Amino acid sequence: MIMGHADLFTYAVRGLLSRQLRSYLTILGVVIGIAAIVAIVSIGQGLSQYIQNELMSFGGDYVTINPGKMEDYASSGPTVNMPATLTENDRKAIESVGGVEKAYGQVTDIGSIEFHGEKGSGMIIGTSVGIWDAFPIYKLREGRFYRAEAGELVIGAGVADNVFKKKIRLGDTMRINNMSFKVVGILEKGSGITSAFDYMVMLDVPDMMRSMGRAKTIISYEEIDAKLVPGSNPDEVGVAVEERLRNLHHVSEENQDFTVLTPSKINSLIGSIIGTLNLFLGGLASIALVVGGVGIANTMFMSVMEKTREIGVLKALGATDAAIMELFLIESGMLGLVGGLLGCAIGLLISLVMNQFGVPSNVDLQLVLYAMFFSLAVGTVSGLFPARRAARLEPVEALRYE
Amino acid sequence: MGHSDLARFSVGAMSHRSLRSWLTIVGIVIGIAAIVSLVSIGYGLNGYINKQLESFGSNFISISPGSPKTSGGMLGMSPFAGTRASILTTNDAAAVKGVAGVESVYTVTATRFDVEYRGDTVGTAVAGVSPGVFRDFDKMIKIEFGRALTESDSHVVVIGSKFAKDSYDREIELGRTLIIGNVSFRVVGIMEKSEGSPFPVDNLVFMTPDDARTVMGSMKQENQVDMIMIRTQEGADPELIAHDITLKLRNTRHVTEDTQDFRVSTAASMMSSIGAITGAVSLFLGGIAAIALAVGGVGIANTMFMAVTERTRDIGVMKAIGARERDILEVFLIESGLMGLIGGIIGMLLGSVLSIGMNAVGVPTLLKPELLAFAVLFSLVVGMVSGFFPARKAARLQPVDALGFA
Numbered sequence: 001m002i003m004g005h006a007d008l009f010t011y012a013v014r015g016l017l018s019r020q021l022r023s024y025l026t027i028l029g030v031v032i033g034i035a036a037i038v039a040i041v042s043i044g045q046g047l048s049q050y051i052q053n054e055l056m057s058f059g060g061d062y063v064t065i066n067p068g069k070m071e072d073y074a075s076s077g078p079t080v081n082m083p084a085t086l087t088e089n090d091r092k093a094i095e096s097v098g099g100v101e102k103a104y105g106q107v108t109d110i111g112s113i114e115f116h117g118e119k120g121s122g123m124i125i126g127t128s129v130g131i132w133d134a135f136p137i138y139k140l141r142e143g144r145f146y147r148a149e150a151g152e153l154v155i156g157a158g159v160a161d162n163v164f165k166k167k168i169r170l171g172d173t174m175r176i177n178n179m180s181f182k183v184v185g186i187l188e189k190g191s192g193i194t195s196a197f198d199y200m201v202m203l204d205v206p207d208m209m210r211s212m213g214r215a216k217t218i219i220s221y222e223e224i225d226a227k228l229v230p231g232s233n234p235d236e237v238g239v240a241v242e243e244r245l246r247n248l249h250h251v252s253e254e255n256q257d258f259t260v261l262t263p264s265k266i267n268s269l270i271g272s273i274i275g276t277l278n279l280f281l282g283g284l285a286s287i288a289l290v291v292g293g294v295g296i297a298n299t300m301f302m303s304v305m306e307k308t309r310e311i312g313v314l315k316a317l318g319a320t321d322a323a324i325m326e327l328f329l330i331e332s333g334m335l336g337l338v339g340g341l342l343g344c345a346i347g348l349l350i351s352l353v354m355n356q357f358g359v360p361s362n363v364d365l366q367l368v369l370y371a372m373f374f375s376l377a378v379g380t381v382s383g384l385f386p387a388r389r390a391a392r393l394e395p396v397e398a399l400r401y402e
Numbered sequence: 403m404g405h406s407d408l409a410r411f412s413v414g415a416m417s418h419r420s421l422r423s424w425l426t427i428v429g430i431v432i433g434i435a436a437i438v439s440l441v442s443i444g445y446g447l448n449g450y451i452n453k454q455l456e457s458f459g460s461n462f463i464s465i466s467p468g469s470p471k472t473s474g475g476m477l478g479m480s481p482f483a484g485t486r487a488s489i490l491t492t493n494d495a496a497a498v499k500g501v502a503g504v505e506s507v508y509t510v511t512a513t514r515f516d517v518e519y520r521g522d523t524v525g526t527a528v529a530g531v532s533p534g535v536f537r538d539f540d541k542m543i544k545i546e547f548g549r550a551l552t553e554s555d556s557h558v559v560v561i562g563s564k565f566a567k568d569s570y571d572r573e574i575e576l577g578r579t580l581i582i583g584n585v586s587f588r589v590v591g592i593m594e595k596s597e598g599s600p601f602p603v604d605n606l607v608f609m610t611p612d613d614a615r616t617v618m619g620s621m622k623q624e625n626q627v628d629m630i631m632i633r634t635q636e637g638a639d640p641e642l643i644a645h646d647i648t649l650k651l652r653n654t655r656h657v658t659e660d661t662q663d664f665r666v667s668t669a670a671s672m673m674s675s676i677g678a679i680t681g682a683v684s685l686f687l688g689g690i691a692a693i694a695l696a697v698g699g700v701g702i703a704n705t706m707f708m709a710v711t712e713r714t715r716d717i718g719v720m721k722a723i724g725a726r727e728r729d730i731l732e733v734f735l736i737e738s739g740l741m742g743l744i745g746g747i748i749g750m751l752l753g754s755v756l757s758i759g760m761n762a763v764g765v766p767t768l769l770k771p772e773l774l775a776f777a778v779l780f781s782l783v784v785g786m787v788s789g790f791f792p793a794r795k796a797a798r799l800q801p802v803d804a805l806g807f808a
Contacts, residue, residue: 120467284687291432
């Protein structure tokens with residue numbers, strides 16, 4: 001007897017259908033596992049997409065320089081604790097690097113804020129005039145941005161509306177560290193990254209220095225942001241900036257006391273963090289799939305046992321070991337694949353529903369294809385031992401089996 | 403038939419089909435092992451953070467400005483603390499001193515400042531702290547070189563190790579002079595590295611409150627302090643004292659519960675807010691692991707349906723000789739419950755080994771007896787729930803039909 005692949009396939013499917021409940025329960029195990037993987041990974045990808053979109057709002061042509069080594073940020077926590085070791089000299093040096101259009105310095109502090117006799121303390125940020133032209137994340141709800149050293153400031157929407165009993169309006173006077181400033185602009189209420197601006201007071205760096213009693217000519221920054229000439233490559237400019245600052249600070253690459261980040265570096269940094277998280281969660285969800293695979297193996301062992309006589313007959317009629325093996329591998333592979341199909345559908349559904357509730361999720365074809373392939377593989381691998389047992393049965397022994 | 407007979411019947415049936423039973427049990431083992439090891443990570447994380455917080459001691463209370471309704475970050479020192487305008491002053495510190503059970507009160511006033519060393523200037527956080535802090539919080543602020551601040555000090559500073567080492571071209575040594583706001587300060591102490599502590603001091607410069615007032619001058623409101631730290635008397639309940647402090651300050655600051663503009667936290671309240679976060683992490687990881695257990699449960703259901711089908715004739719015979727539906731139900735529930743239980747015990751052991759292994763390579767884990775007991779109990783429940791439908795199917799078989807089953 002010669003059975004073609006198509007015959008084996010029909011035979012395997014008929015076998016599955018004849019034991020419906022058992023097949024469905026086995027498939028259910030795979031469905032749960034695959035659905036969990038698809039849902040979790042799609043949320044991870046959505047999150048990654050969301051963060052990347054947020055970062056896009058900074059534009060793609062900048063380089064940002066922070067004091068300290070990259071590792072310091074992980075160990076020292078909030079940047080407020082980092083010494084500001086970047087100077088006005090550094091800023092000028094960065095501005096002179098080819099490809100840099102303009103470099104803006106930034107200082108933050110927690111200072112005292114007074115309005116209409118009410119006192120509080122809050123985040124004060126000093127940034128060079130013009131940074132809003134270079135980075136489109138600063139958006140005004142009303143008024144205008146401050147001029148250089150004019151005793152003017154811009155406040156976040158939260159500061160204007162919520163912090164003081166009386167709402168702050170354009171033209172009002174506020175005291176920062178006991179120096180008077182005129183409110184000339186109020187920022188739009190932020191979302192995502194920009195919501196950090198809501199409770200912030202923003203003013204010109206020299207004004208801020210003066211209010212903090214730092215009237216010295218030497219200004220130290222916690223961050224310098226360089227806007228690039230259109231068309232220049234941020235990574236190349238980043239390397240040039242790094243070299244310039246190393247020369248200026250007399251340091252080598254090993255003991256470098258600053259960190260230069262480019263959009264692609266930030267992206268890959270975040271990508272690798274989310275990728276690791278995704279791998280971890282996807283790995284956890286895969287445990288369920290492994291259990292599903294054990295279920296397939298179990299079902300297949302039983303199926304082999306029940307069909308011992310049939311196998312004997314097939315072998316007596318001339319079926320080869322390979323054909324028997326194929327027969328059972330098709331059966332277990334089908335269990336995996338059907339489970340994968342249904343699991344993908346349910347996983348996508350969960351991911352869509354999550355999306356409705358505001359959880360970013362992102363489904364790509366690659367994930368679906370991967371899940372399908374994975375489920376087929378799990379089915380086939382789980383069926384390997386049962387199928388081998390079937391293939392190795394002696395026809396005579398098998399025919400005698402009760 | 404007695405319960406023990408039914409149990410013996412179940413066990414006998416299971417060992418008859420040992421491969422199938424073992425594969426079914428493996429599913430539960432994997433699920434339970436995953437739950438135990440992952441939840442133990444959540445517990446371990448919580449224990450790790452609490453241990454860090456213990457360096458404050460349990461008789462510790464902190465007061466910071468801002469509404470208690472907005473979260474103030476871990477120590478109430480978030481830069482967004484001012485979502486309601488308010489400041490604390492030395493008057494508040496004085497008012498708190500009078501509360502029963504308060505042993506000592508310390509103030510912290512901080513800002514960023516330009517610090518000059520050998521002609522180089524770097525901006526860093528400068529804080530005026532009551533010298534008693536070094537004595538009372540010696541578990542979290544340790545001196546490595548030199549000495550701590552004392553009450554009689556003037557124009558001297560104690561600095562963080564990282565600030566000393568990395569901020570300037572040359573390391574700052576004891577006895578050197580720093581210029582802060584046109585005033586010269588002598589470095590009398592360098593603190594130990596505090597990496598990983600909830601109160602990082604590595605980049606800080608500490609001076610006395612009087613010096614800070616001189617240096618910060620107009621940058622702060624009159625008598626403004628940024629944080630008040632309190633040691634309570636040994637044996638007194640910090641929670642009760644915190645409550646009294648809250649009432650007292652509401653009174654002196656003329657605010658009500660609704661308009662309260664300051665936050666009072668105790669070591670216990672900090673720990674419980676951290677416990678809420680790590681609890682959520684545990685629940686999430688355990689939940690994902692529980693998916694695997696659910697799949698294992700489906701496996702039990704599958705195996706039990708098969709067992710019922712195979713033993714249809716047995717069931718018919720048992721019913722014919724007087725077994726009630728309840729007895730049949732019991733036989734099959736014992737069988738499925740047993741598979742769950744065995745899987746649970748092995749899984750619990752395997753999960754414990756995994757958890758201990760992770761601990762050995764540096765992942766903080768903690769195996770609580772409750773977790774282990776819960777895992778075993780849960781697996782028993784999963785086994786029985788999974789076996790319920792197959793068992794009911796068996797129980798409801800008509801003896802005549804069952805005997806006629808070929």
